[in-house]
Amino acid sequence: MKKTSKPLSILLAVMMALALLTGAIAAPILCRPFYYAHIGPLALEERTGLTQDEIKTAYGEMLDYCLGQRPDFSTGVLKWSDSGRSHFTDVRGLFLLDLTALACSLGLLAALAYLIWRGRMRPARLLGRGPAFWAGAGLGGVFLLIAALAALDFDRAFVVFHALFFPGKDNWQFDPAQDQIINILPEAFFRDCAILILAILVLGCAALIALDLTRTKSKKI
Numbered sequence: 001m002k003k004t005s006k007p008l009s010i011l012l013a014v015m016m017a018l019a020l021l022t023g024a025i026a027a028p029i030l031c032r033p034f035y036y037a038h039i040g041p042l043a044l045e046e047r048t049g050l051t052q053d054e055i056k057t058a059y060g061e062m063l064d065y066c067l068g069q070r071p072d073f074s075t076g077v078l079k080w081s082d083s084g085r086s087h088f089t090d091v092r093g094l095f096l097l098d099l100t101a102l103a104c105s106l107g108l109l110a111a112l113a114y115l116i117w118r119g120r121m122r123p124a125r126l127l128g129r130g131p132a133f134w135a136g137a138g139l140g141g142v143f144l145l146i147a148a149l150a151a152l153d154f155d156r157a158f159v160v161f162h163a164l165f166f167p168g169k170d171n172w173q174f175d176p177a178q179d180q181i182i183n184i185l186p187e188a189f190f191r192d193c194a195i196l197i198l199a200i201l202v203l204g205c206a207a208l209i210a211l212d213l214t215r216t217k218s219k220k221i
Contacts, residue, residue: 009123009131012112015105016135016208022102024200028193029067029095035059038189048183050077055184062181066092067099075181084179087171094165129212136208143201154191 028034036056039045044055058076065073066088073085116122123131150157162172174182 003121004124005121006124006126008112008116008121009126009134012109012123012131013135013138015109015112016132017139018101019105019109020135020201020204020208021139022098022105024197024204025098026102027200028196029063029098032060032063034193034196035189038192042186042188044184044186048180050184058181058184062088066095068092068096078180078184079178080181081175081178083171084174084181087166087169087174090166090169090171130215132208133212136205136212140202140205140209143198143205147198150194154194155187158187158190 039052039055044050045052048055050058054077058078061070061074061076064070073080073088126134129137166172176183
């Protein structure tokens with residue numbers, strides 16, 4: 001009979017939460033059609049005088065740089081400054097950190113699942129619940145609170161976000177004439193990115209909780 005392990009349960013819960021969090025953040029980053037779908041509704045062509053192809057090229061080159069897929073920063077036909085490039089270099093570090101954390105958490109989860117299957121140890125139930133429940137409940141609770149606060153004042157939340165992740169810097173406050181990329185990245189797009197991330201988190205957390213509750217119910221039958 002396999003022994004139960006509380007540290008194993010905690011590690012699983014943390015890795016599940018990390019994989020879900022980093023995966024949700026990666027979704028709007030990796031899904032370029034999500035951005036393309038905003039070009040028409042946000043009237044970016046009319047507002048900037050650019051064609052749809054020019055907008056897609058500028059966005060694509062900027063994103064390729066932020067994902068480490070090109071060594072030099074560029075934004076198509078749009079002008080950029082050294083300050084703007086410096087900000088996107090910081091963004092590049094955060095994007096690559098998120099994707100690295102996602103890959104590592106998924107890899108560790110796969111390794112733990114294999115060890116549990118082949119080994120003599122299984123995760124202990126904490127307060128009657130498994131690691132999936134605590135991953136979903138913990139992560140979901142934190143981000144529902146953050147979402148509620150952000151909904152009260154998104155502009156303020158936007159500023160606080162940049163203050164936290166780019167401490168001591170103000171190069172994220174672009175001059176549209178110098179860093180024209182900001183003209184095709186309106187605040188409404190970032191708001192929708194936040195909504196997408198939150199939606200994935202809520203659905204993912206609900207799925208983890210439901211999975212644990214279903215397993216618990218099946219064991220009682």
